[in-house]
Amino acid sequence: MHPIRLSIPSFRSENSSVEKGFTVFKIDVLVNGRLHSVEKRYSEFHALHKILKKSIKPPEIPSKHVRNWVPKVLEQRRHGLELYLQTVIMENEVLPKIFLDFLNVRHFPSVPKTESCGSFDTESLESSKLSHQPVVVYLRDPYLLPSAHDTFSNVVIEGVVDGVFYPDFQPR
Structure with missing residues (x-):
């Protein structure tokens, strides 16, 4: 989509x-x-x-x-x-x-419908004018619309949610 x-x-x-x-x-x-x-x-x-x-x-x-x-x-x-x-x-x-x-659309991401943009490459990073490169691009909110075919675990999402809602929590 x-x-x-x-x-x-x-x-x-x-x-x-x-x-x-x-x-x-x-x-x-x-x-x-x-x-x-x-x-x-x-x-x-x-x-x-x-x-x-x-x-x-x-x-x-x-x-x-x-x-x-x-x-x-x-x-x-x-x-x-x-x-x-x-x-x-x-x-x-x-x-x-x-x-x-x-449609008067500006700054539209010209990324194909894939979940990843490739791996992080320090040599190409130094030669490009960008200060960073995206590693993962979500075309939808994976937290609100989880999918059965997601290739990434929800560990990152769970960590962010825990950090936002339970900032004083200390893992054992």
């Missing part, structure tokens, strides 16, 4: 003196526990789709042409666009940068 979730909870119509009017879709984006919203027109979804087709195989996007602008038809388009974005997330282990930019 990606650490990014989204929904399109609503839309609104805009009337412009220059154009005949358009619909704006509100996208709620939840990334690593932080929620933000962006608003996009259908034309922006369509432009994204055209660019995504060059690098991945995106799902079908709802039709560009809508016969009428009644709320029922717009609700179907809202649902279709929400499903489109969610499918892109579910079917791609690494999300394209253009997709993250579309």
